[in-house]
């Protein structure tokens with residue numbers, strides 16, 4: 001019989017626990033190991049029933065998790081099956097569903113926009129653009145797709161100052177010196193998807209929470225009391241834990257507190273968008289994450305989100321469902337960011353031509369470190385490149401709103417709102433239900449984990465003041481309802 005010993009604290013040192021393990025040497029004499037875990041120690045003395053090689057030696061570890069077991073983890077069949085499934089879909093592409101195959105119940109619409117966007121993106125050879133292409137693009141009054149491709153290319157980096165000047169001119173022409181402020185409210189963090197880069201994914205052992213309507217009301221009251229007039233409601237992507245009725249009810253509540261209500265939820269059919277719009281939602285945001293279908297397949301291993309075209313068509317279904325505005329974005333850093341930036345903007349550009357009456361916006365988040373996955377350190381999209389992308393967006397799509405996330409540093413956000421961006425979040429918390437604790441200093445123990453770390457944690461009041469000090473006019477709402 002092997003010996004398994006575990007310590008959930010580090011009050012004893014390795015030297016102190018070793019004699020205890022050695023006392024059981026008669027039970028598993030052929031190999032012995034002590035491993036330090038983040039919270040204590042795991043010790044194992046082997047009677048080699050699982051093989052005499054190193055492969056049979058415990059504690060086993062996978063992706064930072066460690067286990068020492070007596071041949072089998074008894075009584076945890078459910079865990080075992082889930083882990084087997086996880087291991088299979090991670091390591092065997094044949095075990096995964098077809099990323100282009102719609103699931104039952106998913107609406108199909110007649111649209112060629114995806115084909116056009118992917119066609120442009122796949123043929124985009126950004127290294128082929130030259131300094132002359134960039135200069136020509138900057139001289140044009142109207143930016144063509146070819147011009148935009150040049151402005152996104154590495155050849156445009158030395159022209160960043162000219163791009164910024166042109167972007168600033170376009171922003172001023174269409175938005176004046178205004179900057180819109182809003183705050184996000186995460187009401188649930190249950191998720192049925194397995195996106196390998198996200199801390200909310202269904203395999204990540206985080207604190208899950210779903211706010212009750214009373215808790216949502218309290219959160220909204222706190223946010224509304226701060227002066228905010230626009231809210232973005234977010235959930236993880238769980239159809240069962242955050243169903244449409246639940247989200248609709250949250251929208252009805254929000255409509256009583258705010259003038260403008262956005263949603264960032266899982267993609268749904270046009271009828272559901274119609275219902276949510278009737279409940280008070282004005283616009284939706286759906287991140288495609290990456291437009292590179294091959295990379296998308298490797299990053300979204302399970303769940304509804306795995307269906308690439310259904311996600312791509314979410315904005316169009318929302319428009320068909322009557323939403324006033326839609327927002328598109330890639331999560332820069334997941335794949336080739338220049339191609340993803342091109343595809344995000346073209347997604348808007350083609351939608352704009354098909355549905356000119358809709359309000360469009362673009363976000364530009366970069367991948368951030370997440371809970372329980374310290375291995376993701378996207379480095380390739382530096383602030384300089386992000387600035388280039390945002391200036392190119394503004395020059396190509398002069399009327400489109402551009403939102404800069406609190407994932408970015410204060411200095412960067414303060415600078416870019418004077419050049420290309422038109423909207424910033426403030427008073428941000430990516431945890432579940434912790435606006436009240438943050439604003440009022442109450443107990444934080446019951447709040448769910450945060451999806452990612454933010455870099456700019458300015459309150460609404462601080463953000464409002466900082467924008468005004470910089471000569472910008474903070475705008476909380478520009479809609480007049482005449483029902």
Ligand code: SF4
Pocket residue numbers: 191192193194195198199200201202235236237305
């Ligand atoms: S990115 Fe969204 S869908 Fe994917 S695991 Fe995170 S919360 Fe779920």
